[in-house]
Amino acid sequence: MLLRIIQNPARIALCYAPVAIAGAPKGEETEVELARTRAVSKRFGAVEAVRRVSCVFRSAEIHAVCGENGAGKSTLLKLVAGMTGPDAGEIVVGGRPLDPHTPREAIRRGVAMVLQHFALVPAFTVLENIVLGSEPVGPFGVLDRGVARARAAAIARDLGVKLPLDARVEALGVGDRQRTEIARALFRDARLVILDEPTAVLTKAEALALYVTLRRLADGGKGIVVVTHKLDEVRAHADVVSVMRRGELVFTRPLDRTAGLDGQIEEVTAAIMGGAGRLRAAGDGGGSAADARSPRGAGAGEAGEAGVAGEDGVAGEDGAAGEEAAGEAVLVVTGVDAGGVLADVSLSLRAGEIVGIAGVEGNGQKELVELLAGDIAPARGTLVVGRTAIIREDRQSEGLVLDASLRDNLVLGELGRFARRGMLDLVALESEARKRLERSGAVRGPHGASASGSPPASGSPPASGGALDLDRPARTLSGGNQQKIVVARALARNADVVVAAQPTRGVDLAASLDIHADLVAAAKRGAGVLVISADLDELRKLASRIVVLARGRIVGEVPPTASDDALGRLMLGIAARADASDASAADGTRPRGAPP
Amino acid sequence: MSALDVIVSGTMLAQTVRMTIPYACASLGGVLSERSGVVNIALEGILLASALAAVAVQGVTGSAVAGLLAGVVAGALVGLVHAALVVRGRVDAIVSGLALNLALGGGTRFVLRALYGSSSNSPSVRGVRFGEGLGLFARTALDPFVLSTLAVAALCAWGLARTRFGLRLRACGEDPSAAQAVGVDVARTRLVAVTLGGAVCGLGGAALAFELHQFQAGMTGGRGFIALAAVIVAGWRPWPAVGACLAFAALDALQIVLQNQTRVPAQIFAVLPFVATLLALAVVSRRSAGGGAPAGIGKHPA
Numbered sequence: 001m002l003l004r005i006i007q008n009p010a011r012i013a014l015c016y017a018p019v020a021i022a023g024a025p026k027g028e029e030t031e032v033e034l035a036r037t038r039a040v041s042k043r044f045g046a047v048e049a050v051r052r053v054s055c056v057f058r059s060a061e062i063h064a065v066c067g068e069n070g071a072g073k074s075t076l077l078k079l080v081a082g083m084t085g086p087d088a089g090e091i092v093v094g095g096r097p098l099d100p101h102t103p104r105e106a107i108r109r110g111v112a113m114v115l116q117h118f119a120l121v122p123a124f125t126v127l128e129n130i131v132l133g134s135e136p137v138g139p140f141g142v143l144d145r146g147v148a149r150a151r152a153a154a155i156a157r158d159l160g161v162k163l164p165l166d167a168r169v170e171a172l173g174v175g176d177r178q179r180t181e182i183a184r185a186l187f188r189d190a191r192l193v194i195l196d197e198p199t200a201v202l203t204k205a206e207a208l209a210l211y212v213t214l215r216r217l218a219d220g221g222k223g224i225v226v227v228t229h230k231l232d233e234v235r236a237h238a239d240v241v242s243v244m245r246r247g248e249l250v251f252t253r254p255l256d257r258t259a260g261l262d263g264q265i266e267e268v269t270a271a272i273m274g275g276a277g278r279l280r281a282a283g284d285g286g287g288s289a290a291d292a293r294s295p296r297g298a299g300a301g302e303a304g305e306a307g308v309a310g311e312d313g314v315a316g317e318d319g320a321a322g323e324e325a326a327g328e329a330v331l332v333v334t335g336v337d338a339g340g341v342l343a344d345v346s347l348s349l350r351a352g353e354i355v356g357i358a359g360v361e362g363n364g365q366k367e368l369v370e371l372l373a374g375d376i377a378p379a380r381g382t383l384v385v386g387r388t389a390i391i392r393e394d395r396q397s398e399g400l401v402l403d404a405s406l407r408d409n410l411v412l413g414e415l416g417r418f419a420r421r422g423m424l425d426l427v428a429l430e431s432e433a434r435k436r437l438e439r440s441g442a443v444r445g446p447h448g449a450s451a452s453g454s455p456p457a458s459g460s461p462p463a464s465g466g467a468l469d470l471d472r473p474a475r476t477l478s479g480g481n482q483q484k485i486v487v488a489r490a491l492a493r494n495a496d497v498v499v500a501a502q503p504t505r506g507v508d509l510a511a512s513l514d515i516h517a518d519l520v521a522a523a524k525r526g527a528g529v530l531v532i533s534a535d536l537d538e539l540r541k542l543a544s545r546i547v548v549l550a551r552g553r554i555v556g557e558v559p560p561t562a563s564d565d566a567l568g569r570l571m572l573g574i575a576a577r578a579d580a581s582d583a584s585a586a587d588g589t590r591p592r593g594a595p596p
Numbered sequence: 597m598s599a600l601d602v603i604v605s606g607t608m609l610a611q612t613v614r615m616t617i618p619y620a621c622a623s624l625g626g627v628l629s630e631r632s633g634v635v636n637i638a639l640e641g642i643l644l645a646s647a648l649a650a651v652a653v654q655g656v657t658g659s660a661v662a663g664l665l666a667g668v669v670a671g672a673l674v675g676l677v678h679a680a681l682v683v684r685g686r687v688d689a690i691v692s693g694l695a696l697n698l699a700l701g702g703g704t705r706f707v708l709r710a711l712y713g714s715s716s717n718s719p720s721v722r723g724v725r726f727g728e729g730l731g732l733f734a735r736t737a738l739d740p741f742v743l744s745t746l747a748v749a750a751l752c753a754w755g756l757a758r759t760r761f762g763l764r765l766r767a768c769g770e771d772p773s774a775a776q777a778v779g780v781d782v783a784r785t786r787l788v789a790v791t792l793g794g795a796v797c798g799l800g801g802a803a804l805a806f807e808l809h810q811f812q813a814g815m816t817g818g819r820g821f822i823a824l825a826a827v828i829v830a831g832w833r834p835w836p837a838v839g840a841c842l843a844f845a846a847l848d849a850l851q852i853v854l855q856n857q858t859r860v861p862a863q864i865f866a867v868l869p870f871v872a873t874l875l876a877l878a879v880v881s882r883r884s885a886g887g888g889a890p891a892g893i894g895k896h897p898a
Contacts, residue, residue: 083777104779119777121770123891132767133778141760184778 031058034192034223035080035111040089042075049075051247052089057192059223062214064234066227066272067244068480068508073227074116076244077194080225081113082106093192107133112185113194116506118177122170126163126180127152134188155186158220159213173362174201178210182217192223199233200506203360203534211237229272229508235265243271272509327351329384330496330528331372336381339367341552345381349497349528354519356543356560357532360571364552365532369393369501372530386496386528391486393501393532399486400474406442407433407470410489432492433470440488441514442481480511487515491522498522501532516542536567602853610736612842612849614807617741618643618816619841621800622823624745624752625793627834629675630827631756632789633769633782633892637693638678640820641700642794646671646801648704651718651811652711660724660806667802668795674700675794679787689894697820705813716813723806741803745838748796752834765789769890776897797823818870825873829880832890840876847872 035057042050050072057063057080067073078084079091085101092098094109106112120129127148136147149165156163161179169177178198185193195214199207214224215237228234234241234255241264243251251271255264331349336342341364349355359365370376371383373390392398400409410433411418418429474482483503490498500519504512519542523529533539539546540560548556548570556570602608622639629636649670654663674696681692705715712718727735736742756762764785767775772782797820804819805811822844830836851865858865 102779103777104781107779113777115777119771119774121767121774123770124767128763132763132775133780135760135763137760143758143760143763145758 031060033057034059035091035093037076037080038090038092040076040079040086040091042072042079042084042086044075048247050079050086050244053244053247053249054089055242055249055252057223057225058240059191060218060221061239062218062224062226062237063240063242064226064228064238065242065244066229066231066234066268068229068272068510071244071272071508072247073244074196076249077113077196077225077227080106080192081111081194083113104133107188107190110189110191111194112188112190112192114178114181114185114196114198116196116200118181120169120177120180123168125166125168126172126176126183127165129169129180130155130165130184130187132184151187152183155183158216159183159186160216161209161213175203175206175209178202179213182213186217190222192225193217194225194227196227197229197506198226199228199230204536205360207233231265231269231509234268235261241268243268245272327353327526327528330386331388331530332382332384333371334382334384336371336378336383338371338378338381339364339376341367342371343552345552345554347547347554349530351496351526351528352523354523354529354531354543356539356546357530357549358534358536358539358546358567358571359549360534363571364549365501366393367552368549369499369532372497372499387493388497388499389490389493389495391490391498391500391503393505395479395483395486400482402475403473405471406437406474406477406485409474409485410436410440410470410492412489414493430470436488436492437470437485439492440484442477442484442488480507483507484511484514487518491518494525494527496527498527498529499532500529502534503531504533504535504538512538536564602857603850606732608849608853610732611852612846613736613742614739615848616838616842616845617745617807618800618804618819619823619826619845620745620749620838621803622797622820623826623830623837623841624748624834625671625675625795625797625800626824626827627830627832627837628752628765628793628796629678629790630893631769631832631890632765632786633772633890633895634679634682634786634790635689635693635894636675636678636790636793637690637821637824638674638696638700639797639823640816640818641693641697642671642674642797643801643804643816643820644704644814645674645700646798647805647815648707648718648811649798650802651721651805652707654721654723654806655719658722660722663721663806664724664799664802667805668798671798671801672791672795675797676787676791678794679790682790683783683786686896701814704811708811708813718811720810721806723809741799741806744799745803748799749834749838752796756834761785761788766890768892770892772892772895772897782897822869822873825877828889829876831880831888844869844872 033056037053037055039052039054040050041048041052053072053076055076065073065077075084079086079101080093080098082093082098082101082103082105090097091101093106093111096109098105098109103113121132124132127145130152131143131148136144136151138144152163152165156165156179159179159182161183163179163183164172164176167176169180172180178201182193182195198210202210211233214226218224218239226233226238238255240254241251242249242253251268253264255261327350329348330351331347333345333347336345338345345364345368347355357365357368367376369390369392371378372385372388373392374388396402401412404412407430411429415424418425418432474485477485483506487500487503490500498519503515503519507515516538519529519531529542531539531542543560546558546560546562546567547554548558548567550571558567558570622643625642626636626639646667650663650667653666654660657663678689678692678696681687682689685692708718709715724740726740727738730738756766764775764780767778767780768782768785768789775785776782800819800823801816804815808815823841826837826840826844829840847869851868854860854865854868855862
């Protein structure tokens with residue numbers, strides 16, 4: 001997956017241009033240290049999220065912080081932004097130790113963080129959100145709305161973006177929300193802007209636009225920190241890369257753009273992956289822990305490369321599996337209109353096959369999922385479908401009950417299976433939940449490493465060891481592990497049709513690979529799998545054919561080998577089918593910031 | 597005079613306006629508190645406490661202004677206690693409010709007995725004498741309580757929309773985590789908001805006591821809860837809350853007239869305001885969009 005991104009010359013040229021021009025003249029003398037951590041540690045319960053990390057963040061550069069889910073990268077930066085206090089060590093912001101550890105103090109010293117789940121007040125307008133916390137006021141604390149508006153407009157101009165200042169944030173898309181967050185950071189004169197997984201929710205075009213904006217800010221002297229696990233973004237945009245693994249900083253180094261990038265990125269990959277951490281169910285015990293402590297050890301490099309090779313191997317297998325399969329149809333959609341968006345959709349899915357749905361977000365993907373889930377009925381046409389399991393796009397609101405235990409989440413919606421005469425068979429429920437949790441591979445966190453190393457024996461003792469803690473609320477898992485729970489539950493139903501909507505969005509590389517393997521296994525078992533994703537590489541890797549959805553219609557079907565360019569044209573509806581009747585509907589669905 | 601004549605009379609209108617004041621002050625206090633994200637069912641208790649404080653202080657000092665201030669301060673204090681329990685102590689706001697209502701219901705009786713040796717009512721006080729020489733209209737329109745209630749309503753509406761404190765208060769109510777993330781001190785903002793709300797509600801308590809020229813045990817008779825309903829009906833907005841209170845007060849005034857003018861058992865009319873509240877809430881709670889509750893109500897910042 002990774003290599004394929006890298007080898008696409010057209011995209012790199014596109015991403016690269018601003019970097020190559022702007023990044024080069026930045027010498028050491030113009031870079032000022034904005035923040036640094038000194039041997040900082042933070043623990044949450046039994047988990048040491050950040051362990052003795054020392055890291056420097058400078059002005060006029062884009063600093064990418066990489067690592068798997070739960071590696072501690074968000075926690076590290078929340079420490080820098082004053083959102084949480086350290087247990088040990090020191091955080092120096094603006095030349096002095098940060099004290100008190102509050103966002104207010106961090107902001108005062110010029111550090112602002114844009115969170116993954118935006119910290120905007122939905123009911124407020126964009127302008128209100130931008131000024132909140134550092135409002136320009138006249139006498140008696142009366143808001144000076146003229147000044148607020150003028151400054152916000154100036155910031156939007158500097159960013160090179162349009163901001164609907166009077167629109168309520170709840171009515172905006174993610175791209176606008178993110179721009180609002182960035183504008184807010186600048187409104188309070190932030191010199192170091194930290195973004196947590198900024199592109200996780202963006203389309204490719206929006207992500208590109210974001211990096212153009214970020215580069216503009218870095219050129220203007222701001223320090224930019226981007227928490228990400230997308231290595232193609234690191235490769236294309238970062239000036240400095242740091243890698244966190246299991247709470248430790250294992251790698252931090254500038255990217256030398258004059259030298260070959262492949263090798264450098266491979267080193268980053270190796271640092272992220274660590275030792276044998278990739279292999280599910282195989283032991284990742286003592287050896288990898290030792291690796292974690294030796295910064296970019298030679299051994300880690302090798303293991304990482306092996307990992308990348310393995311990944312390609314999986315991809316190859318998938319393709320083969322997809323082509324061989326020719327079972328009976330498990331899903332037949334014929335001429336369906338639904339949800340006011342889908343129009344004349346026809347689609348079929350055979351047992352054992354993986355079909356990808358590509359498209360710019362908001363072109364009917366949501367409605368397609370709702371249709372297959374039975375949330376909405378077709379207004380026209382027919383839908384023949386076998387037993388269906390859905391992996392919803394928004395795991396936090398639709399996939400999980402965050403405050404309920406893993407046990408409850410793992411059997412959610414299937415209580416009937418465990419009920420006898422109205423009483424729950426708790427023993428059966430417990431053992432099924434345990435089985436699913438083990439299969440999901442979700443709870444293999446820092447403290448679970450040794451316990452999950454050995455394959456679980458049947459009738460293993462109850463979780464006194466704490467490794468497989470079914471009582472843990474789902475909220476306490478990282479995003480990737482939450483998603484693994486959702487996937488495990490969906491696949492445990494042995495459904496005929498598996499619909500996976502953005503199955504790896506906001507999920508780290510290792511978890512993504514696990515989830516991909518799960519979906520492939522489901523297809524091998526005989527399910528028809530429909531993968532709806534904004535990530536073309538994901539679709540290419542998994543699907544045997546890719547169906548493109550634009551403006552609620554299926555505009556084409558291509559093999560996974562189709563070029564980005566061809567797919568992009570289809571997705572934007574440029575190829576042929578833009579008849580006049582669609583024009584009005586198109587306004588609402590047109591991607592923001594799409595390249596011409 | 598027939599019942600209808602009384603109902604459409606100027607006296608009745610003036611009565612309605614005066615009866616609106618305790619409701620309106622309590623609901624404005626509720627708006628301030630709840631827009632900051634703290635549910636306030638303690639309005640009933642605040643009305644009681646401030647009514648007693650107003651009567652007791654005027655009784656001692658003979659000054660209406662001192663009594664009024666005492667009422668406001670008592671309300672603010674109860675608000676502060678509620679806020680401290682909820683914001684600092686992380687006590688559930690319903691539990692805290694319920695506890696305050698019970699404690700103040702009993703506490704005011706206890707103080708009443710201790711001060712005046714009566715379990716039902718205080719000796720009468722002068723209250724606020726105003727506009728003896730004026731006509732009914734001027735006397736009502738220029739009543740200090742009416743004017744101050746209108747001023748408070750205007751200040752609330754304007755302050756929430758146009759001041760830094762108002763913006764932060766609303767942010768705490770809509771999304772406390774977001775507010776905290778941008779450096780708003782959520783706990784402090786809520787403490788101030790709920791205390792201010794208590795003070796405004798206390799103004800209503802003093803008005804209620806001065807209207808009747810005495811304190812009576814349990815004299816609020818559910819006004820705090822009806823004011824809370826008005827807050828909900830009004831979608832947590834100050835002026836509509838005053839409007840809703842005016843409607844409830846009109847029913848209240850009506851039921852008094854009907855009790856006196858007809859032979860129907862008084863209890864039937866006495867339930868009128870409550871039935872109306874029930875109906876209004878039933879209708880409003882079905883309303884899906886617009887003027888909804890603050891989204892962060894009852895939530896603490898992460």
